[in-house]
Amino acid sequence: xxxISSTSPATSGTTTLSQRLTAAIGxxxxxxxxxxxAGFSHIExxxxxxxxxxxxxxxxxx
Amino acid sequence: xxxxxxxxxxxxxxxxxxxxxxxxxxxxAPLILQAETxxxxxxxxxHAAGTAAHTHDAEAWEPEDGWQRVLSTxxxxxxxxxxxxxxxxGLYTLxxxxxxxxxxxxxxxxxxxxxxxxxxxxxxxLPGTAAADLALRQTWWIGTAAxxxxxxxxxxxxxxxxxxxxxxxxxxxxxxxxxxxxxVHSMLAPEALEAQFKIASQLTNMAFWLALxxxxxxxxxxxxxxxxxx
Numbered sequence: 001x002x003x004i005s006s007t008s009p010a011t012s013g014t015t016t017l018s019q020r021l022t023a024a025i026g027x028x029x030x031x032x033x034x035x036x037x038a039g040f041s042h043i044e045x046x047x048x049x050x051x052x053x054x055x056x057x058x059x060x061x062x
Numbered sequence: 063x064x065x066x067x068x069x070x071x072x073x074x075x076x077x078x079x080x081x082x083x084x085x086x087x088x089x090x091a092p093l094i095l096q097a098e099t100x101x102x103x104x105x106x107x108x109h110a111a112g113t114a115a116h117t118h119d120a121e122a123w124e125p126e127d128g129w130q131r132v133l134s135t136x137x138x139x140x141x142x143x144x145x146x147x148x149x150x151x152g153l154y155t156l157x158x159x160x161x162x163x164x165x166x167x168x169x170x171x172x173x174x175x176x177x178x179x180x181x182x183x184x185x186x187x188l189p190g191t192a193a194a195d196l197a198l199r200q201t202w203w204i205g206t207a208a209x210x211x212x213x214x215x216x217x218x219x220x221x222x223x224x225x226x227x228x229x230x231x232x233x234x235x236x237x238x239x240x241x242x243x244x245x246v247h248s249m250l251a252p253e254a255l256e257a258q259f260k261i262a263s264q265l266t267n268m269a270f271w272l273a274l275x276x277x278x279x280x281x282x283x284x285x286x287x288x289x290x291x292x
Contacts, residue, residue: 015063020155027067027152034145038138040200044122050138052131056082056090057142058177058186058263060199 063155066285070151074278075144081273082143083136085266091135093259095127097188097251143274146172150278157219159279169275171214177267179210179233183241186263190250194242206236 038050039059047054047061054061125134150168159165180203184193193199209232216229249256 019063023063023067024152024155027071027148027155031071031145031148031152034141034148038141038145040204042196045124048122048124049134050141052086052091052094052135053138053142055094055187055189056086056263056266058181058184058267060184060193060196060203061187062189062193062196 066282067148067151067155069285070154070278070281071144071147073281074147074151074274075140077277078147078270078274079136079139079143082139082266082270083132085269086135086139087132089262090259090266091132093255093262094189097190097255097259100250100252101190143270146176146274147278150274151282154278154282159283162276162280162283165275165277165279166272167275168279169272171211171218172275173268173271174214175207175210177264177271179236180206181264182237186260188249188251188256188259191256192244192246192248194244198242202236202239202241206241209233209236 037046039054039057041047051061053059125131150172153168159168183206184199184203187193213229213231213233216225216232220226220229
């Protein structure tokens, strides 16, 4: 995804491309970790707490 | 830049999670609670052979029905919403929305990636529905979301026909492989309830994603580059 998104006229040039790529990938990984923790974690207490969130979001559950 | 991402994701996640919690409380959660009454009926509580039984660990904490459960679901929604918003805000640093309304397109893409494509193989399930092994389903779900994201990106941003065709191919692959299915399909809740739940879940998630896209694009554009030093 990152390769084809390499030019963006809409974003100002105050930051370099590699900085923006780092930020984008970092934010995506952090976001994925949060979603994984709440939605996919096998820890029983976490599962129970976010149970309704998982069912509602159609994440695999049980 | 990092501050812009964090601010956008934080406030977007908060607002979208509140909307999600509202929709869930009035529409989705009552269906889940209703389904659990079938699950808790002792006579019905047997898992068909070859299906993943859901484990009952007496030790693990579980929120009590009522405010505790609503609160912990709200917390779960918040974590998931901030997580998805972080992905969107991260992508905006590469492809900034030129108009706030473009957020709707990002929201639609998110809905297609994280809800529509996975539910084609693994439909939303009420508690008490037989399903294949959890780890297998989670793997398929994550693979499908990843390939849908890559497929949509190639389709939208690909500069030539070849890349676009490749995008479509990547979109289709997980559905050709097929989602893991239980040996025997069985359900404790009546089918009408399950049908209602599928609609409630799809529409709630669509509203959530459209809100997530719109709010994130709006906030991202508000915190322009000039407001901070890069």
